Amino acid sequence: MKVFTKFILLLILGVTTLVSCSEEDIIEELSGGCVPLSAVENYSAALERYSNNPNVENCEALKNASISYLRALDDCPLIEDSELEEALRDTSEASCESAD
DSSP states (O other): OHHHHHHHHHHHHHHHHHHTSOHHHHHHHHTTSSOOHHHHHHHHHHHHHHHHSOSHHHHHHHHHHHHHHHHHTTTOTTSOHHHHHHHHHHHHHOOOGGGO
């Protein structure tokens, strides 16, 4: 769960950075093919639900949104394949059993 928490914090930082920009800046940044806006929105919504109600169901939803977000990074030239594979593996293996 420690790795999952670290990963969540890194994603929060990334989402916060994107949110601090204007909508046009975000769309321009994401239009390079790195992350579709829908993946960012889905992750952000799952993170908010989990933050407001940290239970197993919301943890699993956040985990799935995180995996989708990471898979959306697959074609991003700024992300090393090995780092992406490690993040996907760590997120997939994260347990939500202690979320309640």
